[in-house]
Amino acid sequence: EHTITIYGEDIYGVKGASVKKKVRVSRSVPRSTVITPSLFESVKGVVNFSGTASDKNGIKYVELSFDNGNTYNKAEGGEKWQYTVNTQVIEDGTHIVLVRAFDNYGLFDVFSVLVNIDNTPPNLKISYPVSGAKVDNTLVVSGKIQDNIALESAQLRLRSLEGASVPNSLAEIKLSTDPLVTRKLDVSSLKEGKYNLSFRAVDRANNVTEISSNFEVYRSKDKDKIELFYPLSGEQLNGEFNVYGKILLDAEIQQASLFVDGKEVKSCDVSKTGFVVFRFSSEELSNGMHKIL
8 A cells, every 4th residue: 555645836836735645556466276175176065165365465355156257155264265065056077166366455366276076976787697696616797887077996895695704806806997897707716605796886076886786606516407497297288378497507698499399499588597488379389298398
């Protein structure tokens, strides 16, 4: 702040009354910085923004905008300021946060920082093993992983549901953050029994999703066989009917064929749990005794 004095003087050296006027001079605008969160940091929930502002004429107040400058909200403090916001009221995505610092003369400057807001956890899906699947020495794992902003980590975790020990190499398996997950695990070291496989993902805002599927390590002698549930042996059928069965094999089977009297007559898709259904109309088989294979 400066004082300017003005007076008049005639040609004879006589001075008139002086007039004083105070003026404010600011040769630079205020400077501001954002300390937290850092540039491009992913945040969620309630977030505390903090920073500093400086000017030779002092800082009167600091404001922040989360809508590209349409509105501003006053922060607490001045040269050291902070502002708390619940990011759940803001759409997920990358946002520009504007910080506007005013000095005591009304001049201001605008500083911006990019922040990733992410209140949505990762999306996971286990395609295989399906719940209740039986495996022998190889466990095929397939699934999908996706996040709307960015993933930080993903892993598989395996544990026994019956208290059996699980090797460290299987207890936790780190995965890449690629969208498609496909792993073939050697489980020959596991004892027969029931196990739980969990699929866990964490995004950069520390949102966590975990899903799981139970499976059974099964090495009994009757594993490689096909079970026929219906019709029963010697049963007499009329009209439309279905043939129901289940395939118990280590390998993942996608299609099965049905043979009647030694000839292949139908094929169908195999469910993820190994079940098959063959549908017959009343005209497809002739009257008499038939042998189903």
